[in-house]
Amino acid sequence: MTGTPTPPSPTSGPTASPRPRPRRSDATRDAILVAARERFATDGYERATIRAIAKDANIDPSMVMRYYGNKEGLFAAAVAVDLRLPDLGGLSPQDVGAVLVRHFLDMWEDDEVLTALLRVGATNQAGAERMQGIFRDQLLPVARQVCPDPEQIPVRAALTASQLLGLALTRYVLRIPPAVALHPEEIVAWLGPTVQRYLTAPNP
Amino acid sequence: MTGTPTPPSPTSGPTASPRPRPRRSDATRDAILVAARERFATDGYERATIRAIAKDANIDPSMVMRYYGNKEGLFAAAVAVDLRLPDLGGLSPQDVGAVLVRHFLDMWEDDEVLTALLRVGATNQAGAERMQGIFRDQLLPVARQVCPDPEQIPVRAALTASQLLGLALTRYVLRIPPAVALHPEEIVAWLGPTVQRYLTAPNP
DNA sequence: CCGGGAAGTCAACAGCCGTTGGCAAACCAG
DNA sequence: CTGGTTTGCCAACGGCTGTTGACTTCCCGG
Numbered sequence: 250m251t252g253t254p255t256p257p258s259p260t261s262g263p264t265a266s267p268r269p270r271p272r273r274s275d276a277t278r279d280a281i282l283v284a285a286r287e288r289f290a291t292d293g294y295e296r297a298t299i300r301a302i303a304k305d306a307n308i309d310p311s312m313v314m315r316y317y318g319n320k321e322g323l324f325a326a327a328v329a330v331d332l333r334l335p336d337l338g339g340l341s342p343q344d345v346g347a348v349l350v351r352h353f354l355d356m357w358e359d360d361e362v363l364t365a366l367l368r369v370g371a372t373n374q375a376g377a378e379r380m381q382g383i384f385r386d387q388l389l390p391v392a393r394q395v396c397p398d399p400e401q402i403p404v405r406a407a408l409t410a411s412q413l414l415g416l417a418l419t420r421y422v423l424r425i426p427p428a429v430a431l432h433p434e435e436i437v438a439w440l441g442p443t444v445q446r447y448l449t450a451p452n453p
Numbered sequence: 454m455t456g457t458p459t460p461p462s463p464t465s466g467p468t469a470s471p472r473p474r475p476r477r478s479d480a481t482r483d484a485i486l487v488a489a490r491e492r493f494a495t496d497g498y499e500r501a502t503i504r505a506i507a508k509d510a511n512i513d514p515s516m517v518m519r520y521y522g523n524k525e526g527l528f529a530a531a532v533a534v535d536l537r538l539p540d541l542g543g544l545s546p547q548d549v550g551a552v553l554v555r556h557f558l559d560m561w562e563d564d565e566v567l568t569a570l571l572r573v574g575a576t577n578q579a580g581a582e583r584m585q586g587i588f589r590d591q592l593l594p595v596a597r598q599v600c601p602d603p604e605q606i607p608v609r610a611a612l613t614a615s616q617l618l619g620l621a622l623t624r625y626v627l628r629i630p631p632a633v634a635l636h637p638e639e640i641v642a643w644l645g646p647t648v649q650r651y652l653t654a655p656n657p
Numbered sequence: 658c659c660g661g662g663a664a665g666t667c668a669a670c671a672g673c674c675g676t677t678g679g680c681a682a683a684c685c686a687g
Numbered sequence: 688c689t690g691g692t693t694t695g696c697c698a699a700c701g702g703c704t705g706t707t708g709a710c711t712t713c714c715c716g717g
Contacts, residue, residue: 277695292576293575298674372496372500407623410623414619415620420615425584476663477663477713504705
């Protein structure tokens with residue numbers, strides 16, 4: 250329905266590998282996604298207009314519609330987040346906080362998709378649901394690895410999310426000066442024990 | 454409906470008292486602000502249209518322009534935040550964290566202005582600057598009261614803001630289910646020690 | 658009672674938005 | 688070469704936006 254029309258695969262593999270055959274327009278498609286990510290990250294959903302994104306990608310706005318259906322489809326295609334959270338299983342239990350904070354920090358520092366998602370999630374229902382999905386599918390499983398009481402996994406994960414997203418909000422979105430000036434290792438030193446406690450400490 | 458009208462001061466002293474003389478349109482002005490706060494809180498800046506706000510207030514959109522100049526002026530007038538942070542000076546030093554978290558929670562629970570400001574701050578430059586101002590003028594002074602090393606006050610305050618705003622983000626804006634389900638006293642018990650540490654603990 | 662100003666309504670403007678359909682060029686299989 | 692598909696541009700649509708100015712209605716001081 251919203252899927253892009255795929256030409257018939259030349260090599261006959263029965264339900265072959267999902268590797269789509271390269272299209273001549275792949276460069277354009279990618280340019281659109283790159284421009285969209287940047288606009289969503291800096292402007293949020295409403296002010297990131299299809300016209301502006303198309304101009305950044307040096308194509309006509311109607312191409313965006315043809316390849317991604319509508320603005321929602323474009324957002325869905327542009328903002329696909331994989332946090333690549335590390336496996337905390339075989340890890341010294343007193344290090345999980347620092348490891349997690351450092352990983353988040355690395356991800357945020359060089360991926361504008363995360364800023365785009367946070368900005369959009371704050372004003373757009375679809376964006377908020379996307380963030381809920383990431384929490385459920387990516388952060389919860391990690392909490393499950395290190396949390397002592399299975400019943401408290403959602404609470405522990407939510408507390409962790411509140412601290413990590415709060416850092417991202419103050420540092421990358423609101424740009425509160427002292428939060429921007431912090432060195433990454435300072436952040437790890439301060440937030441590591443917090444996350445550590447939220448995930449592994451007994452009830453307060 | 455609104456307070457007892459005070460008669461206009463007959464004699465206008467030079468640089469008279471800043472008490473503005475009540476206008477016949479005060480009820481309308483207030484209705485506009487109430488509607489604006491609600492729309493900004495639920496929709497964010499762009500999708501909170503002047504037409505929708507005017508319809509909520511049962512008046513014509515042009516009245517909004519007459520009374521507040523333009524949309525930015527309306528936002529500035531509607532979203533005026535006073536956190537009413539308590540005086541932490543004469544307080545048992547190990548209670549500041551819990552007191553601060555509980556106060557923030559009470560403020561957020563019954564004042565949609567804070568949600569409006571957070572939603573707008575995430576996508577709107579003026580909104581972000583407003584939040585920076587609140588941080589600087591309201592949270593920093595409180596941190597100054599309890600922070601041991603004066604040089605670290607901005608850092609400590611920023612860490613505190615990251616945790617408190619992160620809670621507001623996950624609970625009131627993104628509505629991540631386990632964060633919504635938390636009981637206020639649970640939040641105080643978990644976040645209190647964190648804020649306590651950020652403000653008063655020695656360097657990690 | 659009256660006149661002036663405030664309060665409020667109405668219609669319209671220019672501009673931008675997402676989206677659509679038609680048409681020209683480029684490409685590639687036969 | 689030829690015909691069909693893909694890629695792309697162009698112009699336009701209806702709708703919504705912030706904003707403006709002219710007009711009527713009401714209130715109240717003199």
